[in-house]
């Protein structure tokens with residue numbers, strides 16, 4: 703199984719993309735809904751939670767891990783790779799690879815939680831490859847609760863998105879990285895507010911692409927993964943709201959399994 707985890711529901715956008723790119727592969731998802739959000743927590747706490755999330759998935763039979771949370775990816779990937787001897791994908795590297803691949807664009811905006819933007823991980827990784835690029839981070843802390851409330855098309859959400867993107871518009875960015883797993887659900891509004899000439903990088907799509915590519919080139923790992931198209935959804939707290947949003951994201955009925963951490 704491919705194990706995928708997130709602080710809560712946002713990582714389901716990565717599951718959705720994985721199912722599009724790799725429909726036969728069995729997936730087990732863990733959403734830490736009892737302890738979400740991670741984006742407001744200290745790095746030490748996020749690392750501790752991420753290690754527990756990974757252990758949970760490995761105990762249930764995951765053979766590789768996808769960290770479908772920008773906050774956990776930016777803070778805990780190193781600690782996870784030190785502890786666990788399975789392939790581990792962070793959601794940041796594929797988005798960086800895509801951002802640096804366009805030689806004509808040099809001005810990049812990154813939106814995410816405070817923890818992700820404060821970590822400066824996108825900036826560090828981009829500049830290590832393309833020192834000519836300018837990277838501007840913008841935390842958007844209100845967007846996660848708005849998505850979790852299902853306010854995907856409300857006027858209030860549009861106004862808040864516009865306000866958050868204003869400083870990036872002034873910087874005349876040419877690329878915008880959606881550095882939070884919830885934001886692909888607001889992609890249309892974000893594209894309208896930032897302008898259609900700005901190229902948006904959706905980390906859920908780039909992540910799925912890079913997992914597919916990895917499996918293609920690593921048949922030894924690929925051979926260990928079951929391919930029955932099955933998907934299990936585990937959470938640390940079962941709520942009606944999670945159920946509702948999960949079904950909106952995946953466009954199918956979802957059965958939640960409760961896991962006590």
Ligand code: DGL
Pocket residue numbers: 708709710712713738739740741742770771772773774814815818846881882883884
């Ligand atoms: N999943 C988190 C991320 O991608 C957003 C929600 C949270 O703060 O936990 O950064």
